[in-house]
Amino acid sequence: MYNVYNYMILNMIKFDSKTLNPFVASSTLASPTTNISFFLIISIKI
Incomplete structure (x- = not known):
């Protein structure tokens, strides 16, 4: 489950890198x- 979670997070970071970049950086x-x-x-x- 943890691997699936990381996989989804990485995909969403790529997908929304422009929109969520500061928030993603702080979250990770x-x-x-x-x-x-x-x-x-x-x-x-989603």
């Missing part, structure tokens, strides 16, 4: 809680 460097929040936001966008 932040705590796992922030990464979960980012994943939920991506799920809502």
Whole structure:
């Protein structure tokens, strides 16, 4: 499941690199809680 999560995050970073670049940079460097929040936001966008 963790590999699938990383795969989705990497694809969304590529897809929305211009729009979410500052937010993605802060999320990937932040705590796992922030990464979960980012994943939920991506799920809502889909």
